[in-house]
Structures are given as C-alpha cells and as structure tokens.
Amino acid sequence: MNKIVALQIDKTWSLFLDRDGVINKKLDNDYVKTTEEFEFIEGAEVALQEMNEIFGKLFVVTNQQGIGKGIMSHADLKAVHDYMELGLKSVGVKFEAIYYCPTLAAENAPCRKPNIGMALQAKEEFPDVNFSKSILIGDSVTDIQMGKRAGMKTVYINDSLNNPENADWVVKSLVEFSAILKNC
Numbered sequence: 642m643n644k645i646v647a648l649q650i651d652k653t654w655s656l657f658l659d660r661d662g663v664i665n666k667k668l669d670n671d672y673v674k675t676t677e678e679f680e681f682i683e684g685a686e687v688a689l690q691e692m693n694e695i696f697g698k699l700f701v702v703t704n705q706q707g708i709g710k711g712i713m714s715h716a717d718l719k720a721v722h723d724y725m726e727l728g729l730k731s732v733g734v735k736f737e738a739i740y741y742c743p744t745l746a747a748e749n750a751p752c753r754k755p756n757i758g759m760a761l762q763a764k765e766e767f768p769d770v771n772f773s774k775s776i777l778i779g780d781s782v783t784d785i786q787m788g789k790r791a792g793m794k795t796v797y798i799n800d801s802l803n804n805p806e807n808a809d810w811v812v813k814s815l816v817e818f819s820a821i822l823k824n825c
Contacts, residue, residue, distance in 0.1 A: 648794070650822065652697035655767075655775040657760065657788070660703040662780035663798055663815060664689070664725065672707030674717050676724040688819035689734045695822055696776075698767060701739040702759040704783070708743035715743065737767060754779075755786030760793075778818065782806050 661667040666680045707713040740759035742752035752758035764770045777788030780798040785806040788795035797808035804811045812818045
C-alpha cells in the first residue's frame with residue numbers, strides 16, 4: 642500500500658484496464674460475443690466509479706482475437722462495448738476510448754498485448770497521457786508485460802495472488818484495488 646501513497650495519484654494520471662476478467666466475467670474457452678454474454682464482475686461498476694473520480698482518464702485495452710477467428714464481428718464487439726459503456730454511464734463512469742486488437746495471437750500484431758500498440762494509440766489521440774503516470778490493470782501475463790513495456794505501473798488481478806511477472810500490485814479484483822486507493 643505504501644507504494645500507492647507515494648505515487649500521489651490525481652487527475653493527471655491515466656488508468657488502462659483490460660476488459661475480460663477485470664471488468665466483466667471471462668467466459669471459459671470462449672469470447673463474450675453478445676450483450677447477453679456480458680456480465681459485470683460483482684462490484685466492478687462501483688469500483689470503476691470510484692476510480693473515475695481519482696484518475697483523469699480511463700481507457701480499455703483488450704485483445705479480441707475472436708474477431709480474427711471469425712466467430713464474432715467488429716459490429717458484435719461494438720454492441721458489447723456500447724452495452725458496457727451504457728451500464729457504466731448510469732453510475733458516472735466514462736472511458737476516454739476503448740481500444741481493441743482483433744488479430745490472432747500468432748500474428749504478433751503491434752496492437753496485440755503484450756505489444757504496446759493500443760497504449761501508443763491512446764497517447765497519439767490524447768497527447769497528455771504520460772505512461773509514467775499511468776496504471777494498467779489486467780488479469781493476464783500479457784497485460785502486465787504491456788504495462789511494463791510502456792513504462793506504466795501495473796496491477797495484476799489474480800485470485801491466487803501469484804505474481805509471475807512482477808506486477809507492482811497483485812489484488813483479487815477491481816474492488817480490492819479501489820479500496821486500496823480510497824484508503825490512501
């Protein structure tokens with residue numbers, strides 16, 4: 642917790658969030674392809690509302706290779722993201738942008754985590770984003786690798802609290818991380 646206090650997070654900071662497993666429930670061996678399959682993780686909406694009050698900018702950065710596999714379309718993904726944003730808007734949460742990479746993992750596209758293409762796109766569209774004053778929250782090793790490569794602080798959501806990539810913090814959920822931020 643002391644590391645967070647030392648950061649002095651304020652509205653000059655940006656928060657980058659993975660989607661599946663962080664904001665919404667991840668489907669085992671599948672992709673969230675429809676609004677009916679999208680389900681917020683318990684407490685995520687309130688946690689995001691609290692973080693929205695702390696950080697200046699919130700972004701979603703998500704790999705979505707279901708598009709590359711042909712099992713969903715860009716329009717399907719847009720419908721899911723619109724649904725997510727509508728649900729969050731009702732509690733005052735606003736993302737500056739949602740970035741996604743539709744390519745297959747094997748393609749190693751610049752936009753696909755662990756590469757930093759989505760972070761660079763955010764920086765290009767929002768020049769005041771400073772990666773040294775940014776935090777990336779994710780539930781996979783590639784999320785943490787992306788954050789580290791971009792020079793961000795990282796939060797690894799992991800039920801077992803293992804930390805294979807030396808994330809700056811390991812928590813069980815957005816709710817837990819939000820509680821830590823509120824108590825600083």
